[in-house]
Amino acid sequence: MPLGLLALAIGGFGIGLTEFVIMGLLPEVAADFGITEGVAGWLITGYALSVVVGAVGVTAVVTRFPRKNVLVALMGLFIAGNLVSALAGTYEAMMFGRIVAALCHGAFFGIGAVVAASLVAPEKKAGAIAMMFAGLTAANVLGVPFGTLLGQTYGWRSTFWAITVIGVVALVGIVALVPVTSDAEVRGDLRSELGAFRRLQVWLSIAITVLGYGGMFGAFTYIAFTLTDVSGFASSSVPWLLILFGVGLFIGNYLGGKAADRNLTATLLVLLVALTAVLVLFAFTAESQIATVASLFLMGAFGFATVPGLQMRVMSFAEDAPTMASGANIAAFNLGNALGAWIGGVTITAGLGYTSPIWAGAGITVAAVVVLVVATAVQRERVDKGRRIIHLHTQSAH
Secondary structure (H helix, E strand, C coil): CCHHHHHHHHHHHHHHHHHHCHHHHHHHHHHHHCCCHHHHCHHHHHHHHHHHHHHHHHHHHHCCCCHHHHHHHHHHHHHHHHHHHHHCCCHHHHHHHHHHHHHHHHHHHHHHHHHHHHCCCHHHHHHHHHHHHHHHHHHHHHHHHHHHHHHHHHCHHHHHHHHHHHHHHHHHHHHHHCCCCCHHHHCCCHHHHHHHHHCHHHHHHHHHHHHHHHHHHHHHCCHHHHHHHHCCCCHHHHHHHHHHHHHHHHHHHHHHHHHHHHCHHHHHHHHHHHHHHHHHHHHHHCCCHHHHHHHHHHHHHHHHHHHHHHHHHHHHCCCCCHHHHHHHHHHHHHHHHHHHHHHHHHHHHCCCCCCHHHHHHHHHHHHHHHHHHHHHHHHHHHHHHHHHHHHHHHHHHC
């Protein structure tokens, strides 16, 4: 394994921790700044919206610069944002620090995915992308529980100081371990990068990402209510169940990357169908604690197993100009998160109960399967048409 992948994974770990750990610290942050938890929740929303902006806008600005230099600059921005958060004396300053850190999130994962794929042989690209995203899954499994515990014990600022240190470690690792590739690879032209968006398959890939990821998060966003009000778990059990979900994410990400390297389309199709089946089964059996534990683990495993393949698919159809397409797909993950959460919230507000977001997630995932099948058929028809044209030209030449 190239050591550069480890540096990228550490960066992914720090960024994932920044995004998710705030959820467990909202009461402490709200009390410190004298605001309601609802207002404090905008620290999560503001971050998510800034990720989408950064994934497209920041990536567009930096496409003409060497990718390693961009990753170094982005990690510097990440460190600065968390430093501002750790030192923030007001809610507004805290929000500013969150936005600064978030702006590097999408661009880092988008460009980092391209760099990770360039560090290995072509048949191992999805696995390399999975390695980088392993940092994000580790942030869910280990970082969030321990980061929350640290913040609750020593004050929420201590968590952001710890994240700042992690950012410094990642920065040093990127400088020392990520190689500089050739000028042809590191310098991109914005016009050619944007040209990738004229390809139908790029847009279909982004749609599959929004729907495939949105299905899982539609079910997951309100999972605490499902676990306590439907499955009958005590509130104190929820963090441990979320760790189990995180373990599923970690295992799924690793195995999904391996499988996608062998057969990308078949892997995505199988995983999305399996995720749909797990969500339907979960909705039917949510009142059983044993079934819920199994479903929660499998939902995380199958849901995140799609991530390397989803990222690899959009990059494969923008191979000559992958940076912007990769960044846009990172934005698509976050749009899927928002879409799933919104639809899940609508079903609960409509009085359909706390299993309704799971049913909604299953429906969204079915839509992802349909788009993938259509996209595959369109691509196969295009390939067959190209072969027929070549065959006709060959016959006429003879």
